[in-house]
Amino acid sequence: MNIIKKFKYYASDINVMVKRNILxxxxxxxxxxxxxxxxxxxxxxxxxIFGGVIDVGTANYxxxxxxxxxxxxxxxxxxxxxxxxxxxxxxxxxxxxRTMNISKSAIFFGHVFASLIRNVISILIIALLAxxxxxxxxxxxxxxxxxxxxxxxxxxxxxxxxxxxxxxAKSPESASGFSMIVVFTSYISxxxxxxxxxxxxxxxxxxxxxxxxxxxxLRALFLGNQVGNSAILAxxxxxVIFIVSFIVTQIIINxxxxx
Amino acid sequence: xxxxxxxxxxxxxxxxxxxxxxxxxxxxxxxxxxxGSIFALLGSxxxxxxxxxxxxxxxxxxxxxxxxIEGFDVVKYPNNVRSKISLxxxxxxxxxxxxxxxxxxxxxxLLHLSDVKPQVIDLLTRFDLLEDADRPVSTFSxxxxxRLDIAMSLLGNxxxxxxxxxxxxxxxxxxxxxxxxxxxxxxxxxxxxxxxxYLEEAEYLAxxxxxxxxxxxxxxxxxAEIKQIIPTVFVILNLNNKTDTYKALNIFxxxxxxxxxxxxxxxxxxxxxxxxxxDILKKIxxxxxxxDSFEQKKPxxxxxxxxxxxNEVE
Numbered sequence: 005m006n007i008i009k010k011f012k013y014y015a016s017d018i019n020v021m022v023k024r025n026i027l028x029x030x031x032x033x034x035x036x037x038x039x040x041x042x043x044x045x046x047x048x049x050x051x052x053i054f055g056g057v058i059d060v061g062t063a064n065y066x067x068x069x070x071x072x073x074x075x076x077x078x079x080x081x082x083x084x085x086x087x088x089x090x091x092x093x094x095x096x097x098x099x100x101x102r103t104m105n106i107s108k109s110a111i112f113f114g115h116v117f118a119s120l121i122r123n124v125i126s127i128l129i130i131a132l133l134a135x136x137x138x139x140x141x142x143x144x145x146x147x148x149x150x151x152x153x154x155x156x157x158x159x160x161x162x163x164x165x166x167x168x169x170x171x172x173a174k175s176p177e178s179a180s181g182f183s184m185i186v187v188f189t190s191y192i193s194x195x196x197x198x199x200x201x202x203x204x205x206x207x208x209x210x211x212x213x214x215x216x217x218x219x220x221x222l223r224a225l226f227l228g229n230q231v232g233n234s235a236i237l238a239x240x241x242x243x244v245i246f247i248v249s250f251i252v253t254q255i256i257i258n259x260x261x262x263x
Numbered sequence: 264x265x266x267x268x269x270x271x272x273x274x275x276x277x278x279x280x281x282x283x284x285x286x287x288x289x290x291x292x293x294x295x296x297x298x299g300s301i302f303a304l305l306g307s308x309x310x311x312x313x314x315x316x317x318x319x320x321x322x323x324x325x326x327x328x329x330x331x332i333e334g335f336d337v338v339k340y341p342n343n344v345r346s347k348i349s350l351x352x353x354x355x356x357x358x359x360x361x362x363x364x365x366x367x368x369x370x371x372x373l374l375h376l377s378d379v380k381p382q383v384i385d386l387l388t389r390f391d392l393l394e395d396a397d398r399p400v401s402t403f404s405x406x407x408x409x410r411l412d413i414a415m416s417l418l419g420n421x422x423x424x425x426x427x428x429x430x431x432x433x434x435x436x437x438x439x440x441x442x443x444x445x446x447x448x449x450x451x452x453x454x455x456x457x458x459x460x461y462l463e464e465a466e467y468l469a470x471x472x473x474x475x476x477x478x479x480x481x482x483x484x485x486x487a488e489i490k491q492i493i494p495t496v497f498v499i500l501n502l503n504n505k506t507d508t509y510k511a512l513n514i515f516x517x518x519x520x521x522x523x524x525x526x527x528x529x530x531x532x533x534x535x536x537x538x539x540x541x542d543i544l545k546k547i548x549x550x551x552x553x554x555d556s557f558e559q560k561k562p563x564x565x566x567x568x569x570x571x572x573x574n575e576v577e
Contacts (some may be wrong), residue, residue, distance in 0.1 A: 013375055016372065016375065017373060020369055020372045020373055023369075024358065024361065024365075024369055027360065027361055027365065028360045028361075031360045031361075031399065032360065095354060095355075095359070096352040096353070096354040096355060096356045097356050097357065097358055099320075099322060099350060099352045099356055100349075100350060100351075100352065100356035100370075100415070101373070102321075102322055103320045103321055103322060103345055103348060103349065103350040104345060104349075104370075104373060104374065105342055105345045105346050105374075106373050
């Protein structure tokens with residue numbers, strides 16, 4: 005088989021899998037709506053309940069918070085991927101796919117691209133709401149391009165990490181449990197509050213973890229501040245996370261000792 | 264690696280072993296499956312049936328031994344094997360959130376078939392699923408899911424189909440319609456490898472049966488050959504007193520007569536034919552045994568194993 009034909013088949017397989025996952029999302033409207041609606045609610049809670057007492061140095065707390073809510077939104081949405089991938093593995097359909105002559109990574113690209121679409125919708129809703137409640141940004145057109153690129157990289161890589169974990173998880177429940185832990189670790193970052201009031205040990209973690217780097221990059225771009233090292237650190241972290249997740253996923257799925 | 268047609272075996276298995284850590288699941292099994300025939304691997308839970316089917320369908324790698332599907336080694340040429348086979352797993356290998364039509368279309372597209380739509384409609388019609396084509400599979404009964412599962416296996420014209428316990432969990436009516444479906448597949452020349460826990464299923468469907476017990480094939484042969492070795496039915500004689508019980512045990516000692524524990528009743532092997540059963544009843548009358556009634560019972564798989572293992576010891 006020549007390369008062009010191979011590539012065509014690969015693209016077609018991915019297309020089939022993306023459609024499959026979009027149908028899943030539509031048929032599973034409840035869980036889709038929960039993951040899409042939860043982050044805006046969290047945003048409102050933070051702004052109107054905690055926001056009054058949080059001093060972050062910006063004129064409006066929402067200006068500070070906005071990037072953090074994007075991070076949280078992506079983290080929440082990953083639980084759908086976790087459960088979806090794990091269900092594929094624990095219900096038997098994966099065995100049918102694995103005994104077919106198809107590129108196995110297409111199965112997971114399907115999950116990842118569907119997640120990308122879900123996330124973009126959800127982030128657009130958050131953005132709309134944020135502007136309504138007074139979010140102010142000084143981002144230029146170029147900044148917006150960078151913001152979009154960084155967010156897409158983050159969603160893509162983050163979702164692949166979840167694909168890997170869900171393949172390793174024994175049940176959909178434990179896959180979804182892991183997503184809760186990750187959502188929780190995203191709180192130990194600069195997403196909601198500046199890290200300098202945290203205890204020293206926690207602060208070291210908070211300031212050096214990948215959520216903080218991506219969050220700081222986005223926030224600086226929104227507020228028109230210097231981006232500094234955070235952008236390059238965020239890119240390195242999330243590209244490495246993607247590569248590792250992709251390779252591990254390939255090894256697991258092509259291993260003929262999955263069970 | 265040449266593909267040989269004709270009477271050649273579609274599946275060749277030699278000394279296959281598989282262990283999970285220290286647990287030996289397959290302890291060296293060998294068999295051939297003739298092209299276009301139905302082969303049943305019969306065994307109880309945990310006998311190693313699914314492990315065998317997973318190795319043959321390229322999901323698992325054996326520890327030793329070899330397996331070939333249509334001339335291709337499953338370890339060395341998994342992709343060639345995959346283009347020849349399809350697998351219907353023990354737990355239904357369908358997408359529950361999709362409709363019947365979407366499931367079939369998805370598999371057709373993944374196989375890169377050029378005419379997915381007409382093939383899907385043909386299968387929907389053949390498998391009597393046209394009315395439910397646009398219902399999500401999650402609303403289906405077990406029998407309908409199985410029907411779709413098998414329909415999906417036919418896309419891409421596989422020459423070998425693996426069915427892992429195709430009727431486990433189905434109601435009697437669905438079981439019979441699944442059997443008919445399987446017979447039909449074999450009639451068009453597809454080689455069928457199925458696993459089952461039910462002796463009667465193997466008897467009804469298979470051209471050849473291999474009984475897998477504790478990781479080994481304890482017996483292999485045609486249905487007729489297997490029937491010679493294992494009783495098809497037991498005749499239970501319901502007796503009133505110990506004297507009659509002893510008499511019956513004596514008369515039917517050549518038929519492996521046994522007392523059913525805690526009763527005076529006696530269990531006698533039979534091949535289930537009318538002459539054989541009437542012979543048993545005649546002997547009861549001739550010997551003045553006062554039997555209240557009698558009943559026929561099918562042997563359990565366990566009793567079959569016991570019988571085979573005992574025969575080997577003798």
